[in-house]
Amino acid sequence: MTLPKLVLDPPFNVTRISHVVLTVRNLEASRRFYADVLGLVVSASDGSAVYLRGLEEAGHHSLVLERSADDPVCRAIGFRVLTEQDLDAAASFAEALGLDATWCERPHQGRTLRLVDGSGSPVELCVSMPALPRLMQSFDQFHGGSPQRLDHVQVAATDIQAACDFYAAIGFRLTEYTARDGTDELWGVWLQRKGNPHDIVFSNGRGPRLHHFAYTVPEVRDLIHACDVAASMGLGSHMERGPGRHGIGNALFVYFRDPDGHRIELFNTHYQTIDPEDVPQRWDLTDTRRSQLWGMPATRRWFSEATPFEGRIVSEPRLKADPITLETFLASQV
Ligand SMILES: [Fe+2]
Known part of the structure; x- marks a missing residue:
């Protein structure tokens, strides 16, 4: 690495x-x-x-x-x-x-x-x-999760080091990363330009595929309200994961799948990271706190399913999880 x-x-x-x-x-x-x-x-x-x-x-x-x-x-x-x-x-x-x-x-x-x-x-x-016009004070128009702005995307990629090197060369900053315990293998990188933990994330997996895109919400209650509204409109099954809190980024999150299976995350909280002396936060692959501080793992489909990119061939990842760590890895991916 x-x-x-x-x-x-x-x-x-x-x-x-x-x-x-x-x-x-x-x-x-x-x-x-x-x-x-x-x-x-x-x-x-x-x-x-x-x-x-x-x-x-x-x-x-x-x-x-x-x-x-x-x-x-x-x-x-x-x-x-x-x-x-x-x-x-x-x-x-x-x-x-x-x-x-x-x-x-x-x-x-x-x-x-x-x-x-x-x-x-x-x-x-x-x-x-x-x-x-910005509508952030048009509270009469707030409903569902009241999403405020697009914050980041996450991409499943076959070579995390290559993806990281590309974005670093054009000025993206590494804020947090995952690596296999005791090794220097990069399994996930959180990269940003706007001064918070990420604009784009790459995680090791079959790719390239879009894993999810994420919008911020104003309050914790908006995450819950989005779930309630989805359920009230007969779309409760579209909730895929959460609510929960990631260790990485400290985000309080919930994930939905849209009618075509595209995955969207709503979340709040994040931190500011701008100063050049900020050191990227390392997380070992087996540290499940990085994905869920509350101890509730995601379902398997959360790891295996993602949206292909038009015209791009999906390949197997360069790094393979060994049998001992696979379950831990699957239970801890962000
Ligand atoms: Fe995310």
């Missing part, structure tokens, strides 16, 4: 996770789930797509649902860059590395560069979106 060196002058400036693009088979069913049950705000919609955002978000969208008759996939993970010059620098960076990068037109987004990252996942770098 090599923990990444701090890159304080990255080749271009990514500011934060921006959005996720998913395909869904029934646009109305998915809109009902995300807007009416969980409480996201619909910014725009047409016959083929719905654009949603959290209540505090001024950016036009953080979740895009696109109708497709094919098996559900994730079409892209989106990040924001700070300036037009940063976007051009990203294009030069991709070209120098020989990455497959193309300019693309996306509705309700400024210039957008599409590339494949160090984990094999499709990424969109976007420089701007139309600004819409």
Whole structure:
């Protein structure tokens, strides 16, 4: 294992996770789930797509649902860059590395560069979106979990070291990580640009696949209320895990599966980590506190099921769990 060196002058400036693009088979069913049950705000919609955002978000969208008759996939993970010059620098960076990068037109987004990252996942770098009113004080519009903003995504990847090295080179900071006990093998990395524990997480597994994306909620009661609303609307079975508290990141969480099986986490709490001298927190693979401080393990499907990326081949992970640690590992993944 090599923990990444701090890159304080990255080749271009990514500011934060921006959005996720998913395909869904029934646009109305998915809109009902995300807007009416969980409480996201619909910014725009047409016959083929719905654009949603959290209540505090001024950016036009953080979740895009696109109708497709094919098996559900994730079409892209989106990040924001700070300036037009940063976007051009990203294009030069991709070209120098020989990455497959193309300019693309996306509705309700400024210039957008599409590339494949160090984990094999499709990424969109976007420089701007139309600004819409923040609704964080429109309490009359709060319902479900009242999600406030997209905070992070987690990706199952086959080579965690490679994914970590790629993002570290463009200025992402490692905040926490998991490694097999007594070894230097990286099994999971929590990486951030915006000053809290993560914008993107990579965990060892069949990949690349999108494991989940996560929105913050204002209060603990909103997590519970989201569960109650889902149950009241006949969608109680869509709750997959929690509520519980992760050791990593200190998040109080609940996970749902949407009508197409895409996984979304609602959570609150997090901590600030900005100062360069902050040391990444190591967690041994067998330390179950990292995933659940309350001692309630996730179900097996939480570990095995995830959303494929469109056009990307899913492969087996480079690191294999040995039989002795497999059960502990499965019971402790975040
Ligand atoms: Fe998460």
